[in-house]
Amino acid sequence: MAASISEVAKHAGVSVGTVSNVLNRPELVAPETRERVLRSIESLDFVRNESARALRAGSTRTIGLVVLDVANPYFTDVARGVEQVADENDMVVTLCNSAEDTKREDRHLQHLEEQRVRGVLITPVTEQCPRLEPMIARGIPGVLVDRGSGQPNRCSVAVDDRMGGRLAGAHLIDQGHRRLGFVGGPMSIRQVSDRHAGMRDAIEATKGLPRLRLFEQASLSIQCGREAGQQFDGLSERRRPTAVFCANDLLALGFLQEMTRQGLRVPHDIAIVGYDDIVYAGAAAIALSSVRQPREQLGRAAAELLIEEIGDDGSHRHRQVVFEPELIVRDSSVTK
Amino acid sequence: MAASISEVAKHAGVSVGTVSNVLNRPELVAPETRERVLRSIESLDFVRNESARALRAGSTRTIGLVVLDVANPYFTDVARGVEQVADENDMVVTLCNSAEDTKREDRHLQHLEEQRVRGVLITPVTEQCPRLEPMIARGIPGVLVDRGSGQPNRCSVAVDDRMGGRLAGAHLIDQGHRRLGFVGGPMSIRQVSDRHAGMRDAIEATKGLPRLRLFEQASLSIQCGREAGQQFDGLSERRRPTAVFCANDLLALGFLQEMTRQGLRVPHDIAIVGYDDIVYAGAAAIALSSVRQPREQLGRAAAELLIEEIGDDGSHRHRQVVFEPELIVRDSSVTK
DNA sequence: GCTCCCTGATGAAACGATTCATGAACACTT
DNA sequence: AAGTGTTCATGAATCGTTTCATCAGGGAGC
Numbered sequence: 001m002a003a004s005i006s007e008v009a010k011h012a013g014v015s016v017g018t019v020s021n022v023l024n025r026p027e028l029v030a031p032e033t034r035e036r037v038l039r040s041i042e043s044l045d046f047v048r049n050e051s052a053r054a055l056r057a058g059s060t061r062t063i064g065l066v067v068l069d070v071a072n073p074y075f076t077d078v079a080r081g082v083e084q085v086a087d088e089n090d091m092v093v094t095l096c097n098s099a100e101d102t103k104r105e106d107r108h109l110q111h112l113e114e115q116r117v118r119g120v121l122i123t124p125v126t127e128q129c130p131r132l133e134p135m136i137a138r139g140i141p142g143v144l145v146d147r148g149s150g151q152p153n154r155c156s157v158a159v160d161d162r163m164g165g166r167l168a169g170a171h172l173i174d175q176g177h178r179r180l181g182f183v184g185g186p187m188s189i190r191q192v193s194d195r196h197a198g199m200r201d202a203i204e205a206t207k208g209l210p211r212l213r214l215f216e217q218a219s220l221s222i223q224c225g226r227e228a229g230q231q232f233d234g235l236s237e238r239r240r241p242t243a244v245f246c247a248n249d250l251l252a253l254g255f256l257q258e259m260t261r262q263g264l265r266v267p268h269d270i271a272i273v274g275y276d277d278i279v280y281a282g283a284a285a286i287a288l289s290s291v292r293q294p295r296e297q298l299g300r301a302a303a304e305l306l307i308e309e310i311g312d313d314g315s316h317r318h319r320q321v322v323f324e325p326e327l328i329v330r331d332s333s334v335t336k
Numbered sequence: 337m338a339a340s341i342s343e344v345a346k347h348a349g350v351s352v353g354t355v356s357n358v359l360n361r362p363e364l365v366a367p368e369t370r371e372r373v374l375r376s377i378e379s380l381d382f383v384r385n386e387s388a389r390a391l392r393a394g395s396t397r398t399i400g401l402v403v404l405d406v407a408n409p410y411f412t413d414v415a416r417g418v419e420q421v422a423d424e425n426d427m428v429v430t431l432c433n434s435a436e437d438t439k440r441e442d443r444h445l446q447h448l449e450e451q452r453v454r455g456v457l458i459t460p461v462t463e464q465c466p467r468l469e470p471m472i473a474r475g476i477p478g479v480l481v482d483r484g485s486g487q488p489n490r491c492s493v494a495v496d497d498r499m500g501g502r503l504a505g506a507h508l509i510d511q512g513h514r515r516l517g518f519v520g521g522p523m524s525i526r527q528v529s530d531r532h533a534g535m536r537d538a539i540e541a542t543k544g545l546p547r548l549r550l551f552e553q554a555s556l557s558i559q560c561g562r563e564a565g566q567q568f569d570g571l572s573e574r575r576r577p578t579a580v581f582c583a584n585d586l587l588a589l590g591f592l593q594e595m596t597r598q599g600l601r602v603p604h605d606i607a608i609v610g611y612d613d614i615v616y617a618g619a620a621a622i623a624l625s626s627v628r629q630p631r632e633q634l635g636r637a638a639a640e641l642l643i644e645e646i647g648d649d650g651s652h653r654h655r656q657v658v659f660e661p662e663l664i665v666r667d668s669s670v671t672k
Numbered sequence: 673g674c675t676c677c678c679t680g681a682t683g684a685a686a687c688g689a690t691t692c693a694t695g696a697a698c699a700c701t702t
Numbered sequence: 703a704a705g706t707g708t709t710c711a712t713g714a715a716t717c718g719t720t721t722c723a724t725c726a727g728g729g730a731g732c
Contacts, residue, residue: 002449002474015682015683020720028679029681030679047446047449049717050447050719051388053718053719056686056687056720057687058687070406070431077407111428114386115387116385134381137381222619250619260621283558285596341688350711356689364709366710385689389689391688391716393717676729677730678728678729679727679729680725681726681727683725684724685720690717697711701706
């Protein structure tokens with residue numbers, strides 16, 4: 001349907017090679033000819049066929065980004081960072097959503113490889129992603145996002161979750177709390193257990209060893225936050241924690257909602273700190289304190305590592321970049 | 337780097353045609369030969385080159401989806417619906433984010449067209465998108481999402497925003513409110529003015545004509561919701577509205593936060609209804625009433641229309657599908 | 673007038689798949 | 703034995719680009 005380069009050539013009275021040159025190296029073409037060709041392109045509605053281009057040239061200008069959940073603000077921010085760097089390097093990003101399903105992840109990786117993308121940024125569904133290894137072996141570099149502690153054979157970017165847990169724990173202890181709670185789960189997710197471990201670190205660094213009670217949840221959802229809150233309801237006032245650290249903001253929002261429903265005042269009766277600092281954390285009726293990860297920066301760094309690896313002249317060394325999170329203190333954790 | 341079909345052929349001792357048949361019409365190949373070829377594919381790490389396939393076959397199995405903002409839950413839900421339908425039809429979706437920037441929108445459309453996608457689903461940044469017309473003329477069907485009132489020459493899907501406004505307005509009037517507020521803007525966005533018009537409809541259908549005060553905002557953000565709340569602070573108790581309808585949930589969340597900050601009780605002192613029913617609406621400390629749009633369904637319908645148009649046997653008629661929104665009543669608008 | 677160089681344009685050979693007309697091998701009928 | 707299918711495999715043509723060796727046509731230099 002769309003015109004091809006040879007029709008443009010015929011229309012402009014030149015050879016196909018010349019049209020290609022107008023497209024790719026216009027400085028090689030005499031200005032007058034160039035103009036004529038451009039006019040033909042215009043009038044024939046020519047659109048370059050990327051498949052043919054990629055086939056002949058042997059490579060695309062695309063990188064793949066496979067995330068666990070496009071609806072999660074965490075990943076959309078990472079994606080924003082990736083896109084910025086891609087733009088700067090004149091590359092385009094294909095965003096894929098694995099929806100935490102290894103089947104979908106597999107299909108996407110397969111498709112990306114068939115498309116001959118130059119590289120892939122991925123947060124694999126499981127800690128070990130079987131498709132990734134052979135892909136890297138075939139020469140398509142892959143950078144792990146928020147994964148891959150101790151994989152020296154590839155690049156990765158991550159945020160120090162244990163440190164995030166320490167920040168949250170230390171803050172609550174600082175505020176005078178001695179009966180603490182941790183809401184989160186499943187503990188099989190590294191991020192969750194790291195955040196928990198970080199909180200333990202903070203406790204062990206404190207005289208008198210504050211008590212920590214674990215409220216393990218099935219997932220990191222708002223609903224589970226509510227359920228954690230209901231578990232609270234059964235505890236006597238003397239025994240229940242005066243402060244909780246939630247493994248992410250969804251849990252914290254659900255928990256906060258349930259506290260309000262039970263008539264407990266936040267932060268007076270119970271202090272709350274979340275994790276991720278999603279926009280809705282600051283927008284909660286009682287603005288939520290939260291541990292912020294440099295998400296956009298994470299995406300930028302990942303993309304930069306990948307692009308360095310793509311344009312490798314032999315000097316590339318795999319690196320594991322770890323960022324530090326930051327505690328944002330708001331109303332939900334400080335009694336004035 | 338990756339092996340090609342002819343290397344596989346050589347390795348298996350057959351012709352390239354046979355390898356291609358194993359890939360595409362395996363029933364034409366004798367089982368024994370097929371096995372041998374599959375083993376060669378396996379051992380050579382062969383990955384099909386999609387560019388070559390698309391070039392020869394003349395078409396891809398990709399559709400493009402261009403949204404205003406990937407971080408917006410509205411669009412991620414629409415995308416989910418689109419992906420479902422695409423999956424069912426064995427197509428793959430390329431998700432593009434225009435970020436409400438016509439330049440980026442242009443680049444993405446250009447790129448999609450160069451990739452020879454089979455069709456495009458788009459919510460254009462501006463009501464009229466100049467790139468779209470010629471693309472459709474070149475034979476790539478496009479379906480408008482949440483746009484395109486009265487464009488008979490193409491398909492579109494949308495939700496009846498005016499009806500949404502009526503639902504919200506009628507509900508608040510039902511609750512006995514007679515001094516009403518509308519928070520939203522800019523009014524140049526059709527959705528916003530439609531929702532406002534719907535609320536007026538509800539008012540005009542009521543005896544005694546409740547008063548409606550407009551709090552126009554610069555954007556549909558949480559911050560603007562807070563600012564609207566601050567405008568409230570200046571009004572005397574006798575004159576200020578007892579209920580507001582916010583043009584989206586972000587505004588409503590910001591407004592709710594500011595009300596809490598001012599010590600006003602929701603819904604007792606002021607009732608609030610939002611729009612979109614994002615997950616965080618139900619998760620607010622005082623769960624937010626909101627007008628829900630059937631977003632996933634919208635995406636599904638859009639994708640179905642597009643796929644119908646792609647596989648057109650001449651019977652396709654452009655359609656404008658309009659869905660009805662639904663009011664979800666929660667705590668923020670009902671005094672028990 | 674001859675060579676040398678330079679600028680632009682040319683046209684054919686890839687790239688890696690799909691497709692299709694053709695043919696080989698073999699089994700059945702009659 | 704000849705004819706008729708049927709089943710598989712073949713290999714060349716093709717898709718729309720890019721790339722590159724080649725060449726035409728003019729100046730410039732001697």
